[in-house]
Amino acid sequence: MNHPGSILRAALLLLLLTGAHRLKAQETDKVIGSIGNMELRQSEVLESLGRLDDADKAALTSDPATLNKLVRSILVQRLVFHEAVQKKWDEEPSIQPLLKSTREAAITDSYLKTLCKPPGNYPDEAELRAAYESSRAALTVPRSFRLAQIFIGEQQGSDQKLHAVRQRLRENPALFGTVARESSEEKESASRDGEIGWLTESQIQPEILAQLPKLRVNVISDPVRLKDGWHILKVLDVREAFTPIFDQVRLQLTQRLRAEKTRANMQAYMTGMLQKHPVAVNEVALSKLLLAPSPELSKKDL
Structure with a gap:
């Protein structure tokens, strides 16, 4: 013991x-x-x-x-x-129907995706290679720019502020990051010395994109005026358009093909379910449904 x-x-x-x-x-x-x-x-x-x-x-x-x-x-x-x-x-009573429908949707979606998941060895090498060859155009990464900016919004005194910022940058272009932190009104990028990050050509507004070919890396642009205010840009890096090699997108292709297979399996499963359990809808009652008073309205009328 x-x-x-x-x-x-x-x-x-x-x-x-x-x-x-x-x-x-x-x-x-x-x-x-x-x-x-x-x-x-x-x-x-x-x-x-x-x-x-x-x-x-x-x-x-x-x-x-x-x-x-x-x-x-x-x-x-x-x-x-x-x-x-x-x-x-x-x-709250008003939130209960939403919680119920959200719960049902989450359980149903998770169940179907698990049930219809393709086998672990799908896709095989040949299927991946074929998907790569047929997807070359879609896989091509367009020309991209890594940008930083100083943004000055349209407001009273903005012209004077813009002039002061441009003067500081003319005197010392290396101060771009410092000026962005102190003067840019787009706070998120300002906290990173003005850096916005990598953007493809399709993600950049046309007025700004038109200025970029004129700029070399680390050269500061003239102010570009958009509806929201003035943007002073600096190109930090440039990536030319390229198509990734097969090994670089193997995982991406695998995930895509597995997701597509799962969706196809789900569709086939649902089709089979409907064949076994046909849907019946009371069309007469349905046509009158929207004409019926809501429960809230009925309570108020009592």
Whole structure:
């Protein structure tokens, strides 16, 4: 028979080991961002990325600024969610139908995707090669520019501010980052010395794109006037259009083909379900549905 003291010591040891394991997991799972007293960890960001399609993942990979925006968006959403739960918004009668339909949709989508997932060896090498050859045009990455800017909005005194900024840059172009931090009114890029990040030609407004071929790397443009104000640009780097080699897009092609196969399998599964369980709709009742008074209106009328 175990002595009570030995049982207690074993329980304490188990608690210590569990706590150490959790601490080790937290050390590995780094904090990516925080808002108030809430933290967003690496695993949570990866989970969010797992719900994106291939095109969005590719955009995030090529532009760290976009990933930064995603993290900020998740943190703000979490803050608002926390406030809503604190105020028991999830218990409001009006929100219950939405919660029910959202839950049903999430369960249904997850079930179907798991059920219709293609085998682990799909696609094979030949299918990947064929997809690469047929997708060359779509895979081509257009010419891209890594840009920085100083933005001055349209407001009273903007002309004087624009003149002062241009004067500082004429005197010392190397101060572009400093001037962006101090004077640019687009705060997110200003915090990075004005850097916007990589943009393809199709992502750049035509008025700005027209100026870029005239600029060499690290040369500062004349102010470009758009509807929102003045943009002073600096080209930090240029990437010419190119088509990635097969190995560079193998993973992207695999994910795309597997997603397409999953969708096709889901469609086939649903078609089979409908053949076994035909849908019946009361057309007469349906035609009168929108003419019926809403429950809220009926209550008010009583």
